Amino acid sequence: MKFPITKARGGIVAVAAALALAVAGCSSDSSSDESSDGASGDAMGGGDANLAITFLPKNLGNAYFDTSDAGGETAIMEFGGTYEEVGPAEAGPDAQVSYINTLTQQGVGGIVVSANDPAAICDALNEARDNGVKVVTFDSDTNPECRDLFINQATADGIAQVQVDMIAEQIGDEGQVAILSASANATNQNAWIATMEEIFAADHPNIELVDTVYGDDDDQTSFDKTAALLQTYPDLKGIISPTTVGISAAARYLSTSDYKGEVALTGLGTPNQMREYVEDGTVTEFALWNPADLGYLAAYAAKALIEGEITGAEGDTFEAGDLGSYEVGADATVLLGDPYRFNADNIGDFDF
Amino acid sequence: MSNATLAPPTERTYRDFQRPLWQRVLLTREMAVIGALVLVIAYASLTVRNFGAPITYTYLFLDVAAILLIALPMTLIIITGEIDLSVASVVGLSSVLTGTLHQAGLPFALAALIAIVAGAVAGSINGFLVTVVGLPSLAVTIGTLALFRGLAVGLLGTTAITDFPETWRDLATSKIPGTPIPSVVILIAVLAVVFGWLLHFTPFGRGIFAIGQSKEAAHFSGVRVERTKLILFVLSGSVAALAGIYYTLRYGSARGDNATGLELSVVAAVLLGGVSIFGGRGALHGPIAGALLIGAMASALRLASVTSDVINVITGTLLILSVVMPSLLAWAQSWRARRRGKRKGETSAHAGADPGTAASG
Numbered sequence: 001m002k003f004p005i006t007k008a009r010g011g012i013v014a015v016a017a018a019l020a021l022a023v024a025g026c027s028s029d030s031s032s033d034e035s036s037d038g039a040s041g042d043a044m045g046g047g048d049a050n051l052a053i054t055f056l057p058k059n060l061g062n063a064y065f066d067t068s069d070a071g072g073e074t075a076i077m078e079f080g081g082t083y084e085e086v087g088p089a090e091a092g093p094d095a096q097v098s099y100i101n102t103l104t105q106q107g108v109g110g111i112v113v114s115a116n117d118p119a120a121i122c123d124a125l126n127e128a129r130d131n132g133v134k135v136v137t138f139d140s141d142t143n144p145e146c147r148d149l150f151i152n153q154a155t156a157d158g159i160a161q162v163q164v165d166m167i168a169e170q171i172g173d174e175g176q177v178a179i180l181s182a183s184a185n186a187t188n189q190n191a192w193i194a195t196m197e198e199i200f201a202a203d204h205p206n207i208e209l210v211d212t213v214y215g216d217d218d219d220q221t222s223f224d225k226t227a228a229l230l231q232t233y234p235d236l237k238g239i240i241s242p243t244t245v246g247i248s249a250a251a252r253y254l255s256t257s258d259y260k261g262e263v264a265l266t267g268l269g270t271p272n273q274m275r276e277y278v279e280d281g282t283v284t285e286f287a288l289w290n291p292a293d294l295g296y297l298a299a300y301a302a303k304a305l306i307e308g309e310i311t312g313a314e315g316d317t318f319e320a321g322d323l324g325s326y327e328v329g330a331d332a333t334v335l336l337g338d339p340y341r342f343n344a345d346n347i348g349d350f351d352f
Numbered sequence: 353m354s355n356a357t358l359a360p361p362t363e364r365t366y367r368d369f370q371r372p373l374w375q376r377v378l379l380t381r382e383m384a385v386i387g388a389l390v391l392v393i394a395y396a397s398l399t400v401r402n403f404g405a406p407i408t409y410t411y412l413f414l415d416v417a418a419i420l421l422i423a424l425p426m427t428l429i430i431i432t433g434e435i436d437l438s439v440a441s442v443v444g445l446s447s448v449l450t451g452t453l454h455q456a457g458l459p460f461a462l463a464a465l466i467a468i469v470a471g472a473v474a475g476s477i478n479g480f481l482v483t484v485v486g487l488p489s490l491a492v493t494i495g496t497l498a499l500f501r502g503l504a505v506g507l508l509g510t511t512a513i514t515d516f517p518e519t520w521r522d523l524a525t526s527k528i529p530g531t532p533i534p535s536v537v538i539l540i541a542v543l544a545v546v547f548g549w550l551l552h553f554t555p556f557g558r559g560i561f562a563i564g565q566s567k568e569a570a571h572f573s574g575v576r577v578e579r580t581k582l583i584l585f586v587l588s589g590s591v592a593a594l595a596g597i598y599y600t601l602r603y604g605s606a607r608g609d610n611a612t613g614l615e616l617s618v619v620a621a622v623l624l625g626g627v628s629i630f631g632g633r634g635a636l637h638g639p640i641a642g643a644l645l646i647g648a649m650a651s652a653l654r655l656a657s658v659t660s661d662v663i664n665v666i667t668g669t670l671l672i673l674s675v676v677m678p679s680l681l682a683w684a685q686s687w688r689a690r691r692r693g694k695r696k697g698e699t700s701a702h703a704g705a706d707p708g709t710a711a712s713g
Contacts, residue, residue, distance in 0.1 A: 092613075093605060094610070121603075245684045
């Protein structure tokens with residue numbers, strides 16, 4: 001019985017090999033006419049400059065990126081390019097690589113990407129650039145050698161400054177304030193808090209920063225920490241929460257407590273989370289960048305790169321539609337501007 | 353489960369060999385998957401722009417390489433009726449270990465070797481709990497999935513190690529000279545031959561099928577059931593660790609959350625490739641074709657600008673179909689056999705038992 005079995009296995013191998021050859025032959029035949037077809041199609045679509053720009057967010061179905069990519073679409077419609085958005089369903093470190101590879105194959109003019117991992121997508125981006133694709137990162141950067149330009153939403157100094165300014169305006173530049181942060185080892189928040197401490201010490205001698213507590217970017221923990229802060233410091237005039245989870249939890253606590261309107265709350269938040277607290281008077285003003293502007297600027301930066309108007313060198317300038325003129329800074333970075341302040345007057349204009 | 357594996361001995365009579373060779377080779381689930389793969393590639397090459405370009409195959413193999421590697425030992429494990437869900441966590445752990453050891457000053461090759469040994473140890477923990485303690489592998493490997501992932505994230509936190517030697521990194525992404533095929537395919541081919549030989553041409557491999565059919569029968573016929581399973585889990589851990597090193601080099605980034613969820617892609621490829629989740633049935637070329645089929649479809653759909661959610665829905669539907677189909681076919685076959693049995697009476701049983709007829713068929 002052994003012999004026929006061996007023959008059968010041999011047969012499988014032979015058939016598989018034959019099929020593999022057939023597949024290889026079929027694919028190499030079609031590759032030649034497909035690629036020439038593709039090249040002519042691209043040339044017709046984009047004129048001499050290929051303004052097909054694709055946005056690649058960290059993941060799809062995320063309100064923040066929906067807003068930023070919509071801003072990008074607005075810009076691309078203005079200058080007559082082709083807008084597309086692709087991305088993974090989940091934000092894994094390597095999830096964007098296959099999408100970047102696909103865009104390289106499709107021969108798009110530019111990729112605007114928010115990186116899930118600063119290194120994992122590097123090779124794929126550089127391969128895209130070797131094939132003539134311009135790469136702009138926004139929101140979350142890659143290593144500088146992997147992209148042509150980074151659109152920075154805000155600097156650490158700018159974020160610290162706007163929060164200090166807002167709380168000082170709201171409490172009359174004197175009294176006790178506290179900070180409700182994310183986790184104790186959150187890199188961004190710690191950098192901002194250190195800068196805020198310096199600014200308080202230098203410019204606001206009458207404001208006393210009494211405590212920094214950590215809500216771990218957890219809604220319930222942040223809620224409880226807010227309650228504890230208010231009980232520990234009866235004279236507290238204001239709370240700064242430089243994290244979107246913290247500020248909404250603190251606002252929820254304040255809005256139902258006796259401290260509503262007595263204790264000022266500001267920090268970094270998103271309009272959809274904070275809308276009801278701005279409308280009921282718990283919160284006067286908070287800040288964040290405007291993601292729509294960020295996407296809009298990134299799209300114009302991609303256009304300027306594709307058309308060869310800029311190369312990403314320091315000192316290059318380009319026009320970004322309604323936002324005006326921008327200059328490329330050190331490390332091929334463009335700064336969107338000061339953080340955007342949201343208050344009762346403008347919060348209705350935003351949905352993210 | 354034992355009911356399902358004990359029920360179909362009627363399909364395994366000598367009558368199988370009455371069918372001519374070409375039928376036995378071509379009318380299998382493995383060939384159906386290979387056929388589907390050929391169809392998808394041919395159709396996409398004609399209709400999806402840019403799919404026919406050689407670079408597609410480079411990316412395709414780079415994307416599915418880790419899945420292909422892990423699918424090899426996974427096939428053997430699933431044929432015994434067990435499963436190893438901790439493989440993706442072993443990938444993450446091996447990635448983190450390679451990164452931290454290399455950062456600590458060890459040469460890359462040594463760091464990688466230690467990571468593979470760690471993978472073998474991780475596999476032997478699974479194997480120990482399944483064979484010696486006697487727990488179900490589904491429960492054990494869900495536990496170690498969390499355990500190994502926890503270790504990986506705990507070792508490195510949320511940071512990433514990205515500093516790896518260029519020569520090694522180039523090796524992971526280089527192509528076989530003159531072809532669009534990445535060099536890692538050579539590694540996969542060698543391991544596929546080794547595992548194929550182990551499964552289909554050795555007494556050890558016959559033991560694997562025997563265990564999947566009936567553990568008790570295998571035990572009484574002299575198969576060392578526990579030892580076989582332990583070896584398979586150790587192999588699975590080692591190969592997963594090897595995939596972790598490839599993964600680290602390919603993306604140039606060692607992170608605790610690398611390859612999260614990869615185990616499901618591997619199991620999907622294996623089941624799509626015609627391996628029965630109840631054990632006892634399968635062939636190694638099936639899962640290889642299954643992994644390539646999933647990869648080729650995802651690649652074609654991405655190039656056609658189909659969103660990721662739709663790609664997931666299509667892959668999921670295909671998987672369910674592939675799991676349901678054999679049950680439907682088996683039902684149809686038994687129904688036909690019953691009808692034929694009624695008509696022919698005892699003649700078929702007589703022909704089936706005659707070894708002379710079988711050998712000449």
